[in-house]
Amino acid sequence: MSYKWKVLIVAIGGTFMMMLDSTIVNIALPHILAVFGDTIDKEQFVTSAYLLAMAASAPLAKFLMTRFGVKRIFIGAEIGFLLGSMFCGISWSTDSLILFRIIQGFSSGVLMPLAMTLIFTNVPPEERGTTMGFFGAPMVLAPAIGVTLGGYLVEYWSWRWCFYVNLPIVFVAVIISIVWLRDTSKTADLPLDLKGFILAAAGFSTLLYALTYAPSWGWGDARTLGFFATSLISLTAWTIVELQAKTPLLELRVFKFRGYSLGTLMNFVATLGLFSAMLLLPLFLQSVRGMDAFQAGLLMVPQAVGVMAGSVVGGRVYDKSGARPPVILGLLMASYATWRLSALDITTPDSTFAMIITLRGIGIGLVMMPVMTFTLAEVPLALVSAASTISNVLRSVFGGLSTAIFASLLHHYQQTNLAVLAQTATPDSGDTLKVLSTAQVALQKMGMSLQEAHQGAIALLYQLTALKAAILAFDRVFAFGAVILGIGIVPALLLHSDSKAKEKIKDAAAIE
Known part of the structure; x- marks a missing residue:
């Protein structure tokens, strides 16, 4: 087996359970709350603590892989996630669970940018689209499996197994990483931009915290405004510090590459489109159709399968024709399918629902992986680690913002x-x-x-x-999501054709 395929397997193994865990735990939270007898605020903080730890650790990824090498940090992050999962399973109170979820989140925040850096630095440019498609397919299947598996484990086993299920798979992933990954160069004397890290951790954490609670607190609530203000001040100061630092924590100059900035915009559109249904469809099936979490998870599987297929096909088309063709086709498909969701009601047959979300999944898959590949391909190889770190931090912010927007719209329209x-x-x-x-x-x-x-x-x-x-509110929010995806076609027209993409690869190699 060639090394590039070993790298792909290692990258998938290190990140799959992280993505699975993000949804499987959400299913278990109400049961955990009942066992420990805590308030709903504590339940929400189990989730938000994980997200905040991810936001705090993600900016460190580039420094850690440069300072200690990708292999050592990747394995360390996997072990951290393994230990965090084990301790979550044996937690004795909500407070102890929150502490161990922070360990999980801190490790997860580093894993994704490391995995993407591994792929980009070990796969030939002409094969990156296909490889990223294979990498992305299990990543989008994991949340759907998490909903279904979480419902089953909670119903027939115990909520603790929602954490224990990670252990054997992550253990095997650690062994494979130790055996297959090669050591990479290190910069032993690289100093940590401590000021930048503190400001970035404070800025992104408070931003995600505000976005998480804004729908329930209210956008004009003093707490929401306070966290947003703290985030704005911290991130403004962080930007100034990073632009002046000799060895910045994150190289913000990657945004001077037009393609990277365009790809970041397209990532926002794709994330917004994905979350519009990832958040709302399970809620619709459970609150309107009266399904339990397990049934809703099973009915959501066709969308995940569609995203897998779209990711693989989109990656292959990217390698041959550039990002523009698959992204525009995917946006058209996803926009149309999301618009069809705006006509859902309690009488919609499951077969019709499955066909709509399968089409939507294929469209989202055609968009996400080519956009992610395009974004990183637009910077020199020496800056890929910095670019992937920034992209993953922003993806977390985009996800939080998308969730807050659609949750707020749904509540507003319902009232x-x-x-x-x-x-x-x-x-x-x-x-x-x-x-x-x-x-x-x-x-x-x-x-x-x-x-x-x-x-x-x-x-x-x-x-x-x-x-x-409620049905009318869901319909209006789905229509809004369809419009957002449709608007995304405009910036997608600016994506490079095949010839320009290859020229960019040559330019990047020349800079390197």
């Missing part, structure tokens, strides 16, 4: 729709009287008294009104 529908559901309305009368008669036949049946009919009417408001 607005409920208020409008409540005005039409008046006692003197013919439709309202018909529903109340039918429900009241049915409840009386079930043995209720007249008064009990009347109260039950009113409660049922409210539930139906709230359900209708």
